[in-house]
Amino acid sequence: MNTKSATISKGIDWSLVCIYIILCLIGIMSIFAATFQEKEGFSTFQTAMQGFISLKTDYSRQALYFIIASFLGVFILLTDSKFFTATANLWYLFGILLLLLVFPLHTRVKGTESIIKFGSFNLQPAELCKVFVCLALAKYLSRVETEFAKPRSQFIASAIVVIPAFITILQSETGLALVYFSFFIVMFREGLPPFYLILGFLFGALVVATLLIEKNSLALILTGMAVLAVYFLRRQIRRRRSVFFLVLFLWAGCVTVQRFVVPFIFEHVLKPYQVQRIYATVGKDFPLDPTKTSDEDLREMEKKKQASVYNVKQSKIAIGSGGFFGKGLLKGTQTRYDFVPEQRTDFIFCTIGEGFGFFGSMIFLSIYLLLLLRIVTIAERQRSVFSRAYSYGVASVMFFHIIINVCMTIGLAPVIGIPLPFVSYGGTSLITFSVLLFILIRIDAARQMVLR
């Protein structure tokens, strides 16, 4: 017994485990604070205990998921670390298969088409697939024959990431699909030229500018910028003609994106309500084209707009009313009386913001930041590419989830339904992130052995 536990615990990074447990407990507490309801004739403690025992309340269920996830974690720690390297590609194929199985088998729940129902258990392959993509990407990058400096390898790596994202978009889960793009951080670490990331960033800036600025004036501004660039680069241009063509090409690209690509994406790729949310985040009204949108669409959009604007507003009120030290556990008026919809899942941060104020939120976010930085540190101490790439994958996915989720509740990002790792209510999400983390811990524990 002793020797066995010694072998399990050997090399395990306990700081990660501690942070994991703390975050899960904070999650259960927040869900408790958001959904707890007093019963007459019982003290708060009695009612809370009854709730835990009955397993009918959300917080008791989350506690149960936590226990299941912990068992799964221990199970992962017991497996051989080489198992994950060996089976990564198989898992990836399994994940893609699951994703494809969604199309014939899905059940329509709350507007998403990405869930397969097994009795009372909802399986969301898009959520689970993150683990597999992370493994597969690490596997590909760690192959001896991969030369990541070559565009071909870069293309294949991107394809590994983008294919499941594309399938997820087809399942009306744009939010989850966006998560996959966080894997580009891993590729960046492994040598993807920063040019691509900068290009991506520029594209994002251009999209926002397109939303904010009237299209003709934006075109004029872009032209002005191009003219200025030509003016300032006139010496280089005299020396090398290609610089001029580069500027010209960039200008043409920008204008194309601004005039044609963005409208195309908004009209044909995204759902009207998603466009609406994006517009709401930058603080503008969605310019409607009454000739192209049907009455039903309009009504649907109006409803969704109301809902998303209301959500963000109430969430901001909840967080803002917390003040510096917060109102205390179970004292939040906003979060306890259902003003914030979805507050146990996507808007769970409101409960923390209202109950514990700026001070509590700072501590909470610090824990997350600590987790991320710890994972990056762990990644950097790995001796194999697979381990490092996998670790970065975990860090990137979690980072994306945390940033987008928190920004969404404080009105900095459009409302995309993605959960807060370890904290939001939901079995699939908790188990997925636990698996991600425990594989990391397992691989890290074996970092010395790889050389053997």
Next chain:
Amino acid sequence: MPVFNQSRSTIIRLIFIGLFFIIILQLFNLQVISSKYSELARENALFPKRVYPTRGIIYDRKSRAILDNTIMYDLMVIPAEVKNMDTLEFCQLLEMDTAEFKARIVSAIIKNTRVRPSIFEDLLAPAMHSRLEENLWKYKGFYLQDRPVRTYPFNAAAHIMGYIGEVDSAILKRSGYFYQLGDYVGRSGLEQAYEPILMGQRGIQYWIKDNKNRLVSRYENGKFDTPAIAGRNLRTFVDIEVQQLAEKLLSSKIGAIVAIQPKTGGIIAMASSPDYNPNDLTGPDKQKNYAGLVLDVSRPLFNRAIKGQYPVGSTYKPLGALIALDEGIINERSGYDCHGVYLGCARPVKCTENWAGHAANLRLAIAHSCNSFFSNTFRLTVDNPAFHSARKGLTKWKEYANAFGLGHRTGIDLPSEDGGNIPDTTQYDKEYRGSWNSCTMVTLGIGQDKMTVTPLQIANSICIVANKGYFYTPHFVEKVDGETTRDSLLDKFRQKHEVLTHISDETYETVISGMQDVVDQGTAMIAKIPGINICAKTGTAENKTVIDRRVIQLKDHSLFVCFAPRENPQIAVAVIVENAGFGATWAAPMGSLIVEKYLNDTLRTERLAEVDRIATANLMPDFLGRLQFIADSSRAEEWLRISHDSSRIRKFLNKQYRPYVPPPTRKKKTPAQPDKKDFPLGAILPDRKNLVKRNIG
């Protein structure tokens, strides 16, 4: 192994830290810098619920509650919780049909949504309440909510107590928006006059509401709540039994009775007839009942005791005698050789007595109410040789009359009192273009002409006589429970007004003796009570009204004033019965009964028959039927004009429905069709403007 990418880990770390920093900045902005969010959250979730205290109780002088609080029940419904119920049975309990049931549920949902409670039926009748209470467990979503309601245990003193009603916009504005829509305030009577004391202090409870505006729980266990402080009780001078007797005596008559304690100004009873059952304006049917009362031309809501303008008649005579005696124009031996008519002026003034010597001296003249004597006395007062001017004489007389509390409001603790009228020189100048003399207004001496008073004023003036010169402003409330120095409301009623104490006691004694003779041997022997010396004066006042554009002389008003006992006056009473004839016939026995009831606390058995005789006599004037017809038909016509709906006017066009009105005194036939453009009504009736206004409302 691309080792050269090592530096990129730093970049990634920086990206992580940078974005977290942005989030922290925004959090700092939301939570620490901006304060609007906590206010928004309060607005979102906190509901300051007003808690209304119970209103104060009004007691009579023997601590019997005249105006009390009781609990009635509203049937509430939360539509979302209503399910699986036997609608038919429920409807039978409530005595309504299922269509009505559905309509009410729908309107509840429209008003307050499915999840919030709405009133399904308000102020349940006691029988229905007990029936429902037994069966309510069967019906989910329905419950009873108690509501405090005012109740008048004696069904009496409606005009004194007044009623409460919802605030209107004028009250809201006047109160500086202290009140809110839906609040109940005193709308008349003591309820209005003592509103600040009776209402108590409203409390506030902070409740937490949820996203559907349902009240969920108390905020911080009521730490920030202000408790409601119950309204304070009023102790009045009213003797509810005397009040009930007064109201009983006046039933089926138009008139008023006022009884005052002369030594304190406390009002023992104040009845105005026709009146109404005050409980009609509290229960479930109050709107309907109120509408009925407003549309009645006999005006049951009108408090004649403080608003009725009557000719004072012969009850003025003791005052006239006092004025003349004080001015030294007559003395107690003065007499007048009257043979049934006063011929001192061009227009003869008739006197009811014609036997020689009925006005041989002042006491006899008062006892037999000699018109000639007092016409003469008044003329002498106006033509006082000391002034050499009728103008100055009349002004002097007016000063006296005003000192007796006539011609201006007494300042009683009831709202909307009227002041009556004591004519002055300008009024006669205007009417007679400056050329008038004492003969022009000679009938002022017998309380006619342009002099009008309210019953309260007559009673008050008799108090001054009984007190030999001083009075306290008539009022109901003796004290407020828990009174402090900050309650200044009662101060003015505790102030002695020594208006006519300069008249000597002997002078008063002379007149008071004459008033005692009125009962002992004069016009009001019917009012005699064995063992009590009553000083009284009857009055019979001529009056007219205008119906269908014709002035009609109506039957005389019957008046009576008295105080008793003579030695130590405990009660002063003024009675007026409209169009009832001689003062001695109706008013005098009423006054006497009131005095006896108050002083002896009970009535002799043989007097009970007298009470019944008076109470059952119907003295409602005939012309009311005609007035009602005019009012109703003009209202119907107004309705036709506004809505082009002829259904209401139709029955008035059918001649069969026209009520027969006996021609009052003169013989002209009433015109076939009421003149719709102009129908001046009598002095005691609302003028056209008011009537039309009410029609529209």
